[in-house]
Amino acid sequence: MGVAVLVGTRKGLFVITSDESRRDWSVEGPHLTGWDVFHAMRDPRDGTLHAATNNWVYGATAHRSRDLGKTWERAEGIGLPEESELTWEKSWHVEPGHADEPETLWLGGTPGALFRSGDGGSTWEPVQSLLEHPTREKWNPGAGGLCCHSIQMDPSDPQRVYIAISAAGTFRSDDGGETWEPKNTGVAADFFPENPFPEVGQCVHKLLVHPARPERLWQQNHCGVYRSDDCGDTWERLEGNGLPSGFGFPLALDPEDPDKAYVIPEEGAENRVTPNGRLGVYRTHDAGSSWELLIDGLPQQAWASVMREGMSFDRLDPAGIYLGTQSGSVFVSPDEGDSWVEAARYLPTILSVEACEWS
Amino acid sequence: MVVVLLPSLLAREAGGEGRFDVDAATVREALSEIPVRDLLFDERGELRPLVKVYLDKTQVDDLDAAVTGCGEIRVVAAIAGGAYLP
Numbered sequence: 001m002g003v004a005v006l007v008g009t010r011k012g013l014f015v016i017t018s019d020e021s022r023r024d025w026s027v028e029g030p031h032l033t034g035w036d037v038f039h040a041m042r043d044p045r046d047g048t049l050h051a052a053t054n055n056w057v058y059g060a061t062a063h064r065s066r067d068l069g070k071t072w073e074r075a076e077g078i079g080l081p082e083e084s085e086l087t088w089e090k091s092w093h094v095e096p097g098h099a100d101e102p103e104t105l106w107l108g109g110t111p112g113a114l115f116r117s118g119d120g121g122s123t124w125e126p127v128q129s130l131l132e133h134p135t136r137e138k139w140n141p142g143a144g145g146l147c148c149h150s151i152q153m154d155p156s157d158p159q160r161v162y163i164a165i166s167a168a169g170t171f172r173s174d175d176g177g178e179t180w181e182p183k184n185t186g187v188a189a190d191f192f193p194e195n196p197f198p199e200v201g202q203c204v205h206k207l208l209v210h211p212a213r214p215e216r217l218w219q220q221n222h223c224g225v226y227r228s229d230d231c232g233d234t235w236e237r238l239e240g241n242g243l244p245s246g247f248g249f250p251l252a253l254d255p256e257d258p259d260k261a262y263v264i265p266e267e268g269a270e271n272r273v274t275p276n277g278r279l280g281v282y283r284t285h286d287a288g289s290s291w292e293l294l295i296d297g298l299p300q301q302a303w304a305s306v307m308r309e310g311m312s313f314d315r316l317d318p319a320g321i322y323l324g325t326q327s328g329s330v331f332v333s334p335d336e337g338d339s340w341v342e343a344a345r346y347l348p349t350i351l352s353v354e355a356c357e358w359s
Numbered sequence: 360m361v362v363v364l365l366p367s368l369l370a371r372e373a374g375g376e377g378r379f380d381v382d383a384a385t386v387r388e389a390l391s392e393i394p395v396r397d398l399l400f401d402e403r404g405e406l407r408p409l410v411k412v413y414l415d416k417t418q419v420d421d422l423d424a425a426v427t428g429c430g431e432i433r434v435v436a437a438i439a440g441g442a443y444l445p
Contacts, residue, residue: 034368055368057409057436058398074372079402087401 003314004358005322006049007330008037011348013051015069017358018343022320022334025343031069038109039093039309042356045102050121052091052107060091062107064121068358078107078115078124084131086111090144093309094121095151098158108148112139112165116177127177130163135182135200139168142203142222149308150207154214154231162209162217162232169202170219172232183232188223206251206308213258220251220263220308227261227288238288239265244275250311254319254336259287262313262321262337264306273303281323283337297340298331309352324350361389362431369395369434386414387422389432399434409437 003022007014012030032053040051049065051072062075080086090110097104097116107115107124113131115124130148139146147166154160161173162183169184187202189195203222210216217228219235224246226235239246245265254260262283266272274280279302282291305326314320321333328347333340363379370377373394383389390399390412399410406412412419413433414426426432 033371055398056439057407058368058395059401059407061397074397077397077402082403087403 002358004356006040006354007324008040008352009348009350010036013037013040014347016344022332023341027344039352041354043096050094052094054090060088062091076123080126092147092149093151098153100158106151108151110145110147112146112148114148129179138200142166152209156214164204164207167203169200170204170207170232186235190223205249208251208253210253210258211255216258218251218261220248225263242291243282249308250306252311252313252321255315260285272305278302279304281337294337307351312353312355314355322353322355324353361426361429363389363393364431364433366436383426385423386419409439411435411437
């Protein structure tokens with residue numbers, strides 16, 4: 001079995017491939033020339049490639065390929081209903097639905113909106129309950145707009161879906177998207193000094209559910225790194241124990257070990273580069289109690305930025321960890337972060353990386 | 360009959376075709392006949408702000424302009440590239 005990394009960039013989609021050793025890589029592409037590919041994934045249920053695509057002239061949409069990128073189809077007109085008084089601005093993230101619903105997909109984006117497809121991505125229907133959410137007037141856009149960038153399924157419960165919106169916070173649905181409950185207890189919004197722990201308004205940068213222990217969630221937030229062990233009901237802030245900063249964007253997990261996670265901190269909101277003039281990944285083995293710096297194979301004179309979708313992990317043993325920088329390099333660790341190789345360089349600005357099986 | 364000419368990205372999205380012969384009375388009708396109409400218009404039916412339309416080499420802002428007796432409608436992406444897009 002081979003492995004691929006789908007690399008979404010400002011100038012199309014690249015596919016880099018390797019064997020299980022994950023040491024030597026080949027670059028293919030670009031696909032979807034002319035499109036900003038905010039995120040792309042391979043649906044593990046049927047092998048279809050899906051991409052959240054945007055163009056500065058022609059708007060936001062989604063593409064899919066059923067032949068590993070040889071040909072692409074664009075989704076039929078994605079749009080928000082007139083009564084919402086909103087228009088679809090950016091496609092940020094496309095996520096497979098639950099394994100029991102093979103034709104279901106979810107697409108999130110700006111302005112804080114979510115679409116559901118019941119036909120494998122041919123057509124998309126807006127999730128009305130989110131457009132009409134009673135807390136919506138308290139949401140505020142971050143620098144990337146009011147973006148719904150994280151969509152996570154609970155693998156043990158097809159009715160349970162999590163989303164995260166910057167800056168609205170984390171929301172959980174226990175009824176397949178009919179209703180959404182804010183899940184931000186314990187998560188700081190330090191930019192609201194009069195009330196730093198509001199019900200909504202938190203600036204989540206990335207949210208992940210652990211695939212083997214789905215009641216455990218991790219989030220990299222504008223204001224810290226957090227873990228929840230109760231399906232998002234409460235959150236514990238984790239930095240201050242080895243992390244140089246709580247600010248960062250991407251997040252990766254170990255699919256077998258729920259206590260292991262990876263982040264790439266930046267100096268802070270006002271200076272968004274990796275700290276100490278080097279690119280470093282921080283790993284915890286103990287659910288966030290402590291963090292260690294991983295640098296073997298990463299550039300030690302670097303002022304890098306890795307965007308919220310710029311980190312991924314595979315399902316091999318040992319787990320591979322992947323990151324893509326805004327400066328166009330993809331780094332791969334085939335051994336859970338202990339060592340890294342540069343798999344590609346001089347790509348356009350990298351917006352997302354997503355590892356998948358490739359054969 | 361009027362000819363609609365598309366720039367390269369739209370032509371790729373239209374299945375590799377950059378030229379469409381359409382029967383239409385107005386510019387809007389003509390643009391609505393081609394398979395990338397969703398990339399030209401938003402969900403309210405508004406022409407996207409950076410899509411510019413020329414009717415026989417004259418820019419048209421009124422999409423209800425008649426195309427009777429005209430030869431071609433050319434779709435052009437406005438000069439706006441290079442802006443920093445966060």
